[in-house]
Amino acid sequence: MANFELxxxxxxxxxxEATITKWLKNVGDTIELDDAxxxxxxxxxxxxxxxxxxxxxxxxxxxxGDVVDVDTVIALIAMEGEGEEKEEKEEKEDKExxxxxxxxxxxxxxEDKGEDxxxxxxxxxxxxxxxxxxxxxxxxxxxxxxxxxxxxxxxIAREEKIPAEExxxxxxxxxxxxxxxxxxxxxxxxxxxxxxxAEADRDESGKPAGKPAPAAKKPAxxxxxxxxxxxxxxxxxxIAEHMVMSEDTSVHITLFLEADLTKLVNWRNKQKKVLExxxxxxxxxxxxxxxAIAKALKDFPMVNVSVDGxxxxxxxxxxxxxxxxxxxxxxxxxxxxxxxxxxxLGLAKEVNDLAARARQNxxxxxxxxxxxxxxxxxxxxxVTLGTPIIYxxxxxxxxxxxxxxxxxxxxxxxxxxxxxxxxxxxxxxCDHRVVDGALGGMFLRRVADYLEDFDTSQNI
Numbered sequence: 195m196a197n198f199e200l201x202x203x204x205x206x207x208x209x210x211e212a213t214i215t216k217w218l219k220n221v222g223d224t225i226e227l228d229d230a231x232x233x234x235x236x237x238x239x240x241x242x243x244x245x246x247x248x249x250x251x252x253x254x255x256x257x258x259g260d261v262v263d264v265d266t267v268i269a270l271i272a273m274e275g276e277g278e279e280k281e282e283k284e285e286k287e288d289k290e291x292x293x294x295x296x297x298x299x300x301x302x303x304x305e306d307k308g309e310d311x312x313x314x315x316x317x318x319x320x321x322x323x324x325x326x327x328x329x330x331x332x333x334x335x336x337x338x339x340x341x342x343x344x345x346x347x348x349x350i351a352r353e354e355k356i357p358a359e360e361x362x363x364x365x366x367x368x369x370x371x372x373x374x375x376x377x378x379x380x381x382x383x384x385x386x387x388x389x390x391x392a393e394a395d396r397d398e399s400g401k402p403a404g405k406p407a408p409a410a411k412k413p414a415x416x417x418x419x420x421x422x423x424x425x426x427x428x429x430x431x432x433i434a435e436h437m438v439m440s441e442d443t444s445v446h447i448t449l450f451l452e453a454d455l456t457k458l459v460n461w462r463n464k465q466k467k468v469l470e471x472x473x474x475x476x477x478x479x480x481x482x483x484x485x486a487i488a489k490a491l492k493d494f495p496m497v498n499v500s501v502d503g504x505x506x507x508x509x510x511x512x513x514x515x516x517x518x519x520x521x522x523x524x525x526x527x528x529x530x531x532x533x534x535x536x537x538x539l540g541l542a543k544e545v546n547d548l549a550a551r552a553r554q555n556x557x558x559x560x561x562x563x564x565x566x567x568x569x570x571x572x573x574x575x576x577v578t579l580g581t582p583i584i585y586x587x588x589x590x591x592x593x594x595x596x597x598x599x600x601x602x603x604x605x606x607x608x609x610x611x612x613x614x615x616x617x618x619x620x621x622x623x624c625d626h627r628v629v630d631g632a633l634g635g636m637f638l639r640r641v642a643d644y645l646e647d648f649d650t651s652q653n654i
Contacts, residue, residue, distance in 0.1 A: 196272075196273050197252060197270045197271065197272055197273070198246075198247045198249065198270070198271040198272075198273050199267045199269075199270060200231065200243070200245065200246075200267065200268055200269040200270070200271055201264075201265055201266060201267050201268065202234070202243075202262045202263065202264050202265065202266050202268050203243065203264065204264050204265070205234075205236055205241075205264060205559040209236050209264070209559060210263060210264060210346060210375070211236075211261050211262060211263045211264065211344055211346060211375075212234040212235060212236045212261070212262060212264070213234060213235045213236070213259065213260070213261050213262075214232055214233075214234055214256050214257070214258055214259065214260050214261075214262060214268070215232075215233045215234060215235045215240065215258060215259075216232060216233040216258055217231070217232045217254060217258060218230050218231055218232055218233060218242070219231045219232070219251045220251065221251050221252065221253060221254060222250065222251065223250065223251050224249075224250055225245045225247075225248060225249055225250065225251055225271060226245070226248055227245065227246070227247065227248050228244045228245065228246075229244065229245050230242040230243065230244055230245075231243055231244070231245050231251070231269065232268070232269075235428065236559060240555055241557075241558060241559060245271065247271055247273055248273065249271040249272050249273040249274065250271065250272045251269060251270075251271055251272075252269075252270040252271060252272040253269060253270040254268075254269050255267060255268055255269060255270070256268050259342070260342055261342060261344045261372060262344070263344060263346055337358055337361065337362045338358070338362065339362055341362065341366070341371060341372065341373065342372055343361070343373060344375075346375055347373055347374070347375060347378055350375065350378055350379070350382075351378065354382055356382075361373070364377060364378065364381050365377065367431075367435070427522075427524070429522075429524045429526075430524055433524060433525060436585075436586065437583050439586065440583050440584050440585070440586045441583065443586055444584050444586070444589070444625035444626075444627065445625060445626040445627055446581075446583070446584065446623060446624070446625070446626070447623075447624050447626045447629075447631070447634070448581045448582075448621055448622065448623050448624070449621070449622045449624065449631070449634050449635055449638050450579070450619060450620070450621050450622075451619075451620045451622075451638050451639065451642055452617055452618070452619055452620070453617070453618050453620055453642040453645050453646055454602065454615050454616070454617055454646050455597055455616045455617070455618050455645055455646070456615045456616045457646070457648060457650050458482065458616075458645055458646075458648040458650070459597060459616040460650070461648065461650040462477060462479065462482070465477055465653070465654045468653070468654065469539075469542070469654055473543075475542055475543055475546055476542075476546055477542055477654065478542075478545065478546075479571075479573075479594075479597070480516060480545050480549075480569070480571065481538060481541035481542040481544075481545045482538070482645070482648070483569055483571075483592070483594055483645075484514050484516065484530055484533055484541055484545070484569060485533070485538055485541055485644075486641050486644035486645050487514055487533070487567060487569060487592060487641060488512050488514060488533040488534040489534070489640075489644050490637055490640040490641045490644060491512050491534070491566075491567060491637075492512065492534055493637075493640055494633065494636060494637045494640065495508060496508070496628070496629075496633060497567070497589065497590050497629060497633065497634070497637050498512055498566050498567060499566075499589055499628060500566075500587040500588065500589065501587070501589065501625065501627060501628055502587075506628055509566045511531070511532055511564075511566065512532065512533050512534045512566060512567070513529050513530065513531050513532065513533065513564050513565050513566045513567075514529070514530045514533040514565065514566070514567050514568070514569060515527040515528065515529045515530075515562075515565035515567070515568040515569070515585060516528060516529075516530065516545065516548070516549075516568070516569050516570075516571075517568060517569070517570040517571070518548070518549050518552040518553075519574070519575075520552065520553060520555075521553060526552050526557065526562060527562060527565060527568060527585060528548035528549075528551075528552055528557055528561050528562050529561065529562060529563065529564055529565040530544055530545070530548070531564065538652075538654055539654050542654070548561065565585065565588060566588060567588055567590060567591070567592070568582075568584075568585040568588060568591045568592070569591075569592050569594070570582050570591060570592070570593050570594075571593075571594050572593055572594065572595050572596070573594055573595045573596035573597060573618070576596055577595060577596060578595040578596045578598070578619055579593075579595050579619045579621060580593045580595065580621055581593070581621060581623060582621065582623040583623060584623050584624075584625055589624065589625035589627075589628055589629055590622060590623065590624050590625065590629055590634070590637070591622070591623045592620065592621070592622055592623075592638075592641065593620070593621040593622075593623065594618060594619075594620055595618055595619040595620070595621070596618070597616055597617070597618045598616070598617060598618075599614050599615070599616060599617075600614070600615060600617045601613070601614060601615075602614075602615040602617065618645075620638060620641065620642060622634055622637065622638045622641075
Protein backbone atom coordinates (compact mmCIF):
# COMPACT_ATOMS: atom_id res chain seq x y z
CA MET A 195 0.00 0.00 0.00
CA ALA A 196 1.12 3.55 -0.69
CA ASN A 197 1.11 5.91 2.30
CA PHE A 198 -0.45 9.36 2.05
CA GLU A 199 1.03 11.98 4.38
CA LEU A 200 -1.72 14.09 5.98
CA UNK A 201 -0.26 17.47 6.94
CA UNK A 202 -1.44 20.20 9.28
CA UNK A 203 -3.09 22.58 6.78
CA UNK A 204 -2.33 26.28 6.41
CA UNK A 205 -5.01 27.93 8.52
CA UNK A 206 -4.54 31.58 7.63
CA UNK A 207 -1.88 34.16 7.04
CA UNK A 208 -0.99 34.76 10.70
CA UNK A 209 -1.47 31.21 12.05
CA UNK A 210 1.70 29.09 12.29
CA GLU A 211 0.56 26.27 14.58
CA ALA A 212 -2.53 24.51 15.91
CA THR A 213 -3.42 22.22 18.82
CA ILE A 214 -4.82 18.74 18.16
CA THR A 215 -7.88 18.63 20.41
CA LYS A 216 -9.45 15.30 19.37
CA TRP A 217 -8.78 12.40 17.01
CA LEU A 218 -12.07 11.45 15.33
CA LYS A 219 -10.56 8.36 13.64
CA ASN A 220 -8.43 5.69 15.28
CA VAL A 221 -5.58 3.68 13.80
CA GLY A 222 -7.07 0.94 11.63
CA ASP A 223 -10.28 2.83 10.86
CA THR A 224 -11.45 2.94 7.25
CA ILE A 225 -11.53 6.48 5.88
CA GLU A 226 -13.74 7.75 3.09
CA LEU A 227 -13.06 10.85 1.02
CA ASP A 228 -13.77 14.05 3.03
CA ASP A 229 -14.23 12.13 6.30
CA ALA A 230 -13.28 14.28 9.30
CA UNK A 231 -10.12 12.74 10.80
CA UNK A 232 -9.38 15.08 13.71
CA UNK A 233 -10.35 18.34 15.36
CA UNK A 234 -7.84 21.16 15.82
CA UNK A 235 -7.86 24.49 17.64
CA UNK A 236 -6.00 27.72 17.03
CA UNK A 237 -6.12 31.03 18.87
CA UNK A 238 -8.77 32.03 16.31
CA UNK A 239 -11.18 29.14 15.78
CA UNK A 240 -11.78 25.39 16.14
CA UNK A 241 -12.19 23.27 13.01
CA UNK A 242 -12.18 19.74 11.62
CA UNK A 243 -9.57 18.35 9.19
CA UNK A 244 -11.11 16.26 6.38
CA UNK A 245 -9.31 13.50 4.49
CA UNK A 246 -8.41 14.27 0.87
CA UNK A 247 -8.02 10.52 0.11
CA UNK A 248 -9.61 7.14 0.82
CA UNK A 249 -7.83 4.44 2.77
CA UNK A 250 -7.05 3.22 6.27
CA UNK A 251 -5.56 5.32 9.07
CA UNK A 252 -2.13 3.73 9.52
CA UNK A 253 -0.50 6.00 12.10
CA UNK A 254 -1.21 9.04 14.29
CA UNK A 255 2.06 10.95 14.62
CA UNK A 256 0.88 13.30 17.40
CA UNK A 257 -1.30 12.95 20.50
CA UNK A 258 -4.30 14.97 21.60
CA GLY A 259 -3.06 18.18 23.21
CA ASP A 260 0.08 18.38 21.06
CA VAL A 261 0.82 21.67 19.31
CA VAL A 262 1.86 21.18 15.69
CA ASP A 263 3.31 23.59 13.13
CA VAL A 264 1.51 24.00 9.80
CA ASP A 265 2.79 21.80 6.95
CA THR A 266 3.92 19.15 9.48
CA VAL A 267 2.86 15.54 8.76
CA ILE A 268 0.35 14.55 11.45
CA ALA A 269 -0.90 11.17 10.19
CA LEU A 270 -0.28 8.46 7.61
CA ILE A 271 -3.14 7.02 5.55
CA ALA A 272 -2.57 3.70 3.78
CA MET A 273 -4.10 3.78 0.30
CA GLU A 274 -4.81 0.85 -2.02
CA GLY A 275 -2.70 1.17 -5.16
CA GLU A 276 -0.14 -0.19 -7.56
CA GLY A 277 2.74 1.28 -5.64
CA GLU A 278 2.86 -1.55 -3.04
CA GLU A 279 5.42 -3.76 -4.78
CA LYS A 280 7.60 -0.76 -5.65
CA GLU A 281 7.47 0.49 -2.06
CA GLU A 282 8.44 -2.95 -0.66
CA LYS A 283 11.29 -3.23 -3.18
CA GLU A 284 12.60 0.24 -2.30
CA GLU A 285 12.35 -0.56 1.41
CA LYS A 286 14.31 -3.80 0.89
CA GLU A 287 17.00 -1.98 -1.10
CA ASP A 288 17.28 0.68 1.61
CA LYS A 289 17.78 -1.99 4.27
CA GLU A 290 20.45 -3.78 2.21
CA UNK A 291 22.24 -0.50 1.57
CA UNK A 292 22.16 0.36 5.27
CA UNK A 293 23.55 -3.08 6.17
CA UNK A 294 26.41 -2.72 3.67
CA UNK A 295 27.23 0.74 5.04
CA UNK A 296 27.25 -0.57 8.62
CA UNK A 297 29.62 -3.36 7.62
CA UNK A 298 31.99 -0.90 5.88
CA UNK A 299 31.92 1.44 8.87
CA UNK A 300 32.81 -1.48 11.14
CA UNK A 301 35.84 -2.33 9.03
CA UNK A 302 37.03 1.28 9.03
CA UNK A 303 36.75 1.44 12.83
CA UNK A 304 38.79 -1.75 13.21
CA GLU A 305 41.49 -0.34 10.94
CA ASP A 306 41.53 2.94 12.93
CA LYS A 307 42.01 0.99 16.17
CA GLY A 308 45.03 -0.77 14.73
CA GLU A 309 46.70 2.56 13.90
CA ASP A 310 45.85 4.20 17.27
CA UNK A 311 48.91 5.91 18.75
CA UNK A 312 47.42 5.95 22.24
CA UNK A 313 46.28 9.57 22.22
CA UNK A 314 42.66 10.05 23.14
CA UNK A 315 40.77 12.16 20.59
CA UNK A 316 38.29 14.68 21.99
CA UNK A 317 34.79 14.42 20.47
CA UNK A 318 33.80 17.50 18.44
CA UNK A 319 31.28 19.84 19.98
CA UNK A 320 27.93 20.03 18.26
CA UNK A 321 26.75 23.41 17.02
CA UNK A 322 23.96 23.36 19.61
CA UNK A 323 26.47 22.72 22.43
CA UNK A 324 28.61 25.60 21.23
CA UNK A 325 25.61 27.91 21.20
CA UNK A 326 24.24 27.02 24.64
CA UNK A 327 25.95 28.94 27.44
CA UNK A 328 25.50 26.10 29.92
CA UNK A 329 23.53 22.90 30.33
CA UNK A 330 22.00 20.71 27.65
CA UNK A 331 20.02 22.03 24.76
CA UNK A 332 16.45 20.79 24.38
CA UNK A 333 16.31 17.49 22.51
CA UNK A 334 13.01 16.19 21.21
CA UNK A 335 9.58 17.73 21.68
CA UNK A 336 9.35 17.35 25.47
CA UNK A 337 11.52 18.57 28.33
CA UNK A 338 12.50 16.66 31.47
CA UNK A 339 9.26 17.76 33.15
CA UNK A 340 7.26 16.29 30.28
CA UNK A 341 6.14 19.71 28.98
CA UNK A 342 5.64 19.81 25.21
CA UNK A 343 7.62 22.29 23.08
CA UNK A 344 6.62 23.00 19.48
CA UNK A 345 9.34 22.97 16.78
CA UNK A 346 8.97 26.75 16.46
CA UNK A 347 9.64 27.29 20.18
CA UNK A 348 12.60 24.89 20.11
CA UNK A 349 14.16 26.68 17.14
CA ILE A 350 13.81 30.07 18.80
CA ALA A 351 15.34 28.74 22.03
CA ARG A 352 18.25 27.30 20.08
CA GLU A 353 18.86 30.57 18.20
CA GLU A 354 18.68 32.59 21.43
CA LYS A 355 21.04 30.13 23.22
CA ILE A 356 18.52 29.22 25.91
CA PRO A 357 19.40 25.84 27.48
CA ALA A 358 16.77 23.25 28.39
CA GLU A 359 17.07 23.94 32.13
CA GLU A 360 16.25 27.62 31.63
CA UNK A 361 13.46 26.84 29.16
CA UNK A 362 11.73 24.58 31.68
CA UNK A 363 11.48 27.46 34.19
CA UNK A 364 9.68 29.88 31.84
CA UNK A 365 5.94 30.08 32.70
CA UNK A 366 3.64 29.08 29.83
CA UNK A 367 0.17 30.42 29.02
CA UNK A 368 -0.86 27.56 26.75
CA UNK A 369 -2.79 24.42 27.56
CA UNK A 370 -1.14 22.37 30.37
CA UNK A 371 1.40 25.18 30.94
CA UNK A 372 2.56 24.91 27.30
CA UNK A 373 5.15 27.50 26.34
CA UNK A 374 3.86 29.51 23.37
CA UNK A 375 5.87 31.62 20.95
CA UNK A 376 4.49 34.78 22.62
CA UNK A 377 5.58 33.56 26.07
CA UNK A 378 9.10 32.89 24.85
CA UNK A 379 9.44 36.17 22.93
CA UNK A 380 8.24 38.13 25.98
CA UNK A 381 10.77 36.27 28.17
CA UNK A 382 13.58 37.02 25.71
CA UNK A 383 12.58 40.69 25.60
CA UNK A 384 12.68 40.96 29.41
CA UNK A 385 15.89 38.93 29.53
CA UNK A 386 17.63 41.39 27.22
CA UNK A 387 16.23 44.39 29.06
CA UNK A 388 17.46 43.24 32.50
CA UNK A 389 21.16 44.19 32.03
CA UNK A 390 20.14 47.57 30.58
CA UNK A 391 17.85 48.21 33.54
CA ALA A 392 20.63 47.31 35.96
CA GLU A 393 22.97 49.76 34.20
CA ALA A 394 20.31 52.48 34.27
CA ASP A 395 19.98 52.03 38.02
CA ARG A 396 23.50 53.41 38.53
CA ASP A 397 24.41 57.08 38.84
CA GLU A 398 27.27 58.88 37.06
CA SER A 399 29.84 57.56 39.54
CA GLY A 400 28.73 53.99 38.91
CA LYS A 401 27.10 53.58 42.30
CA PRO A 402 23.58 52.17 42.61
CA ALA A 403 21.02 54.93 42.25
CA GLY A 404 17.90 55.28 44.33
CA LYS A 405 15.01 53.20 43.01
CA PRO A 406 11.38 54.31 42.78
CA ALA A 407 8.84 52.68 45.01
CA PRO A 408 7.73 49.29 43.65
CA ALA A 409 4.37 49.13 41.90
CA ALA A 410 1.47 47.91 43.98
CA LYS A 411 0.95 44.16 43.70
CA LYS A 412 -2.37 42.67 42.73
CA PRO A 413 -4.27 41.53 45.80
CA ALA A 414 -4.43 37.80 46.32
CA UNK A 415 -7.86 36.36 45.59
CA UNK A 416 -9.04 33.67 47.99
CA UNK A 417 -12.08 31.45 47.55
CA UNK A 418 -14.40 31.47 50.51
CA UNK A 419 -16.43 28.65 51.97
CA UNK A 420 -19.19 27.64 49.58
CA UNK A 421 -17.67 29.53 46.62
CA UNK A 422 -17.62 27.68 43.31
CA UNK A 423 -14.37 27.70 41.33
CA UNK A 424 -14.83 27.59 37.55
CA UNK A 425 -11.77 27.05 35.38
CA UNK A 426 -11.64 29.31 32.33
CA UNK A 427 -12.00 27.50 29.03
CA UNK A 428 -9.46 27.96 26.24
CA UNK A 429 -11.56 30.53 24.37
CA UNK A 430 -12.34 32.55 27.51
CA UNK A 431 -8.61 32.70 28.35
CA UNK A 432 -7.84 33.98 24.85
CA ILE A 433 -10.58 36.62 25.06
CA ALA A 434 -9.29 37.77 28.45
CA GLU A 435 -5.69 37.98 27.19
CA HIS A 436 -6.74 39.92 24.09
CA MET A 437 -8.79 42.43 26.09
CA VAL A 438 -5.93 43.11 28.52
CA MET A 439 -3.50 43.41 25.60
CA SER A 440 -5.83 45.84 23.81
CA GLU A 441 -6.09 48.11 26.86
CA ASP A 442 -2.29 48.02 27.23
CA THR A 443 -1.80 48.79 23.50
CA SER A 444 -4.32 51.51 22.67
CA VAL A 445 -5.23 54.77 24.38
CA HIS A 446 -8.99 54.27 24.52
CA ILE A 447 -11.50 57.08 24.22
CA THR A 448 -15.23 56.62 23.67
CA LEU A 449 -17.52 58.99 21.79
CA PHE A 450 -21.33 58.87 22.07
CA LEU A 451 -24.14 59.97 19.78
CA GLU A 452 -27.92 59.45 19.69
CA ALA A 453 -29.53 58.80 16.30
CA ASP A 454 -33.14 58.80 15.10
CA LEU A 455 -33.90 55.53 13.26
CA THR A 456 -37.65 56.00 12.85
CA LYS A 457 -37.65 55.92 9.03
CA LEU A 458 -35.24 52.98 8.99
CA VAL A 459 -37.24 50.94 11.52
CA ASN A 460 -40.50 51.42 9.61
CA TRP A 461 -38.83 50.42 6.31
CA ARG A 462 -37.24 47.35 7.85
CA ASN A 463 -40.54 46.20 9.40
CA LYS A 464 -42.10 46.08 5.92
CA GLN A 465 -39.13 44.60 4.06
CA LYS A 466 -38.33 41.81 6.55
CA LYS A 467 -41.57 40.01 5.69
CA VAL A 468 -40.87 40.32 1.97
CA LEU A 469 -37.35 38.89 2.32
CA GLU A 470 -38.42 36.03 4.58
CA UNK A 471 -41.29 34.99 2.29
CA UNK A 472 -39.20 35.30 -0.88
CA UNK A 473 -35.76 33.99 0.16
CA UNK A 474 -36.28 32.50 3.61
CA UNK A 475 -33.76 35.02 4.99
CA UNK A 476 -34.07 37.21 8.08
CA UNK A 477 -33.48 40.94 7.79
CA UNK A 478 -31.82 42.10 11.01
CA UNK A 479 -30.37 45.55 11.65
CA UNK A 480 -26.79 44.20 11.54
CA UNK A 481 -26.33 44.33 7.72
CA UNK A 482 -27.80 47.86 7.71
CA UNK A 483 -25.29 48.97 10.36
CA UNK A 484 -22.46 47.32 8.40
CA UNK A 485 -23.50 49.10 5.21
CA ALA A 486 -23.44 52.49 7.01
CA ILE A 487 -20.04 51.70 8.56
CA ALA A 488 -18.54 50.70 5.19
CA LYS A 489 -19.77 53.94 3.57
CA ALA A 490 -18.38 56.06 6.44
CA LEU A 491 -15.01 54.27 6.27
CA LYS A 492 -14.76 55.18 2.59
CA ASP A 493 -15.42 58.80 3.56
CA PHE A 494 -12.89 58.69 6.41
CA PRO A 495 -10.19 56.17 5.42
CA MET A 496 -7.90 57.19 8.32
CA VAL A 497 -10.24 55.27 10.64
CA ASN A 498 -9.64 52.15 8.55
CA VAL A 499 -6.02 51.83 9.69
CA SER A 500 -3.65 49.91 11.98
CA VAL A 501 -0.64 51.09 13.97
CA ASP A 502 2.76 49.41 13.68
CA GLY A 503 5.19 51.24 15.98
CA UNK A 504 5.63 54.68 14.43
CA UNK A 505 3.93 53.66 11.18
CA UNK A 506 0.26 53.93 10.24
CA UNK A 507 -0.95 51.20 7.87
CA UNK A 508 -3.84 52.51 5.77
CA UNK A 509 -5.93 49.48 4.78
CA UNK A 510 -6.97 49.05 1.18
CA UNK A 511 -9.91 46.75 1.92
CA UNK A 512 -12.87 47.48 4.19
CA UNK A 513 -13.48 44.29 6.18
CA UNK A 514 -16.07 44.68 8.93
CA UNK A 515 -16.11 42.20 11.81
CA UNK A 516 -19.31 41.54 13.74
CA UNK A 517 -19.10 40.31 17.31
CA UNK A 518 -21.33 37.23 17.68
CA UNK A 519 -22.34 35.62 20.98
CA UNK A 520 -21.91 31.85 21.22
CA UNK A 521 -24.22 29.49 23.16
CA UNK A 522 -21.54 29.00 25.85
CA UNK A 523 -21.40 32.76 26.53
CA UNK A 524 -18.13 33.39 24.67
CA UNK A 525 -17.73 35.74 21.71
CA UNK A 526 -16.32 35.31 18.23
CA UNK A 527 -15.88 37.89 15.48
CA UNK A 528 -16.57 36.65 11.92
CA UNK A 529 -15.57 39.15 9.23
CA UNK A 530 -17.48 40.48 6.22
CA UNK A 531 -14.73 40.86 3.63
CA UNK A 532 -14.93 43.86 1.25
CA UNK A 533 -18.17 45.03 2.84
CA UNK A 534 -18.22 48.20 0.71
CA UNK A 535 -18.54 46.12 -2.47
CA UNK A 536 -21.69 44.25 -1.40
CA UNK A 537 -25.37 45.07 -1.72
CA UNK A 538 -27.65 45.19 1.30
CA LEU A 539 -29.18 41.87 0.23
CA GLY A 540 -25.70 40.33 -0.10
CA LEU A 541 -24.74 41.64 3.34
CA ALA A 542 -27.95 40.28 4.88
CA LYS A 543 -27.35 36.77 3.51
CA GLU A 544 -23.69 36.74 4.56
CA VAL A 545 -24.48 38.00 8.06
CA ASN A 546 -27.10 35.27 8.52
CA ASP A 547 -24.75 32.57 7.22
CA LEU A 548 -21.79 33.59 9.39
CA ALA A 549 -23.93 34.01 12.51
CA ALA A 550 -25.52 30.57 12.06
CA ARG A 551 -22.19 28.80 11.49
CA ALA A 552 -20.61 30.68 14.41
CA ARG A 553 -23.24 29.19 16.74
CA GLN A 554 -22.53 25.73 15.29
CA ASN A 555 -18.73 26.16 15.64
CA UNK A 556 -18.34 25.69 11.88
CA UNK A 557 -16.50 28.87 10.91
CA UNK A 558 -13.31 28.53 8.86
CA UNK A 559 -10.11 30.20 10.12
CA UNK A 560 -10.05 32.63 7.18
CA UNK A 561 -13.57 33.83 8.05
CA UNK A 562 -12.46 35.40 11.35
CA UNK A 563 -9.29 37.10 10.08
CA UNK A 564 -8.43 40.32 8.32
CA UNK A 565 -10.97 42.62 9.96
CA UNK A 566 -10.24 46.34 9.73
CA UNK A 567 -13.18 47.59 11.86
CA UNK A 568 -15.61 45.88 14.26
CA UNK A 569 -19.31 46.23 15.09
CA UNK A 570 -20.67 45.04 18.43
CA UNK A 571 -24.40 45.09 19.17
CA UNK A 572 -25.29 45.65 22.85
CA UNK A 573 -28.94 46.10 21.89
CA UNK A 574 -29.31 42.36 21.29
CA UNK A 575 -29.21 41.91 25.06
CA UNK A 576 -31.42 44.89 25.90
CA VAL A 577 -28.48 47.18 26.74
CA THR A 578 -28.79 50.83 25.70
CA LEU A 579 -25.16 51.97 25.93
CA GLY A 580 -21.65 50.57 26.33
CA THR A 581 -17.94 51.37 25.98
CA PRO A 582 -16.48 48.74 23.63
CA ILE A 583 -12.81 47.66 23.72
CA ILE A 584 -10.90 47.88 20.43
CA TYR A 585 -10.26 44.59 18.62
CA UNK A 586 -6.53 44.73 17.85
CA UNK A 587 -4.85 45.58 15.55
CA UNK A 588 -7.77 47.83 14.54
CA UNK A 589 -8.13 51.40 15.84
CA UNK A 590 -11.91 51.73 16.25
CA UNK A 591 -15.03 49.76 17.17
CA UNK A 592 -18.69 50.78 17.00
CA UNK A 593 -21.16 49.75 19.68
CA UNK A 594 -24.89 49.96 18.98
CA UNK A 595 -27.47 49.91 21.75
CA UNK A 596 -31.12 48.99 22.03
CA UNK A 597 -33.49 50.73 19.63
CA UNK A 598 -36.33 52.12 21.75
CA UNK A 599 -39.21 54.54 21.50
CA UNK A 600 -38.62 57.94 23.12
CA UNK A 601 -40.38 61.29 23.24
CA UNK A 602 -38.22 63.62 21.15
CA UNK A 603 -38.41 67.30 20.22
CA UNK A 604 -38.94 67.47 16.44
CA UNK A 605 -38.11 70.70 14.61
CA UNK A 606 -40.37 71.62 11.67
CA UNK A 607 -40.93 74.81 9.61
CA UNK A 608 -44.20 75.23 11.48
CA UNK A 609 -42.46 75.02 14.86
CA UNK A 610 -41.22 72.49 17.38
CA UNK A 611 -43.27 69.56 18.57
CA UNK A 612 -42.81 66.45 20.68
CA UNK A 613 -43.13 63.12 18.88
CA UNK A 614 -42.54 59.43 19.63
CA UNK A 615 -39.41 58.35 17.71
CA UNK A 616 -37.25 55.22 17.47
CA UNK A 617 -33.89 56.25 18.95
CA UNK A 618 -30.55 54.48 19.35
CA UNK A 619 -27.31 55.29 21.21
CA UNK A 620 -24.11 54.77 19.23
CA UNK A 621 -20.71 54.54 20.97
CA UNK A 622 -17.39 54.66 19.12
CA UNK A 623 -14.29 53.31 20.85
CA CYS A 624 -11.16 54.90 19.31
CA ASP A 625 -7.40 54.54 19.61
CA HIS A 626 -6.45 58.11 20.56
CA ARG A 627 -2.91 57.56 19.24
CA VAL A 628 -4.21 58.03 15.70
CA VAL A 629 -7.93 58.84 15.95
CA ASP A 630 -8.43 62.22 17.61
CA GLY A 631 -11.77 63.50 18.88
CA ALA A 632 -12.36 65.49 15.68
CA LEU A 633 -11.82 62.55 13.32
CA GLY A 634 -13.71 60.13 15.56
CA GLY A 635 -16.58 62.59 16.00
CA MET A 636 -16.92 63.26 12.26
CA PHE A 637 -16.84 59.54 11.49
CA LEU A 638 -19.50 58.75 14.11
CA ARG A 639 -21.69 61.60 12.87
CA ARG A 640 -21.38 60.26 9.29
CA VAL A 641 -22.47 56.77 10.36
CA ALA A 642 -25.52 58.33 12.07
CA ASP A 643 -26.29 60.39 8.95
CA TYR A 644 -26.30 57.28 6.75
CA LEU A 645 -28.70 55.59 9.19
CA GLU A 646 -31.01 58.59 9.64
CA ASP A 647 -31.08 59.41 5.90
CA PHE A 648 -31.56 55.78 4.86
CA ASP A 649 -33.13 55.39 1.42
CA THR A 650 -36.60 54.06 2.27
CA SER A 651 -37.65 53.95 -1.41
CA GLN A 652 -35.44 50.94 -2.10
CA ASN A 653 -36.59 47.33 -2.10
CA ILE A 654 -34.37 44.53 -0.88
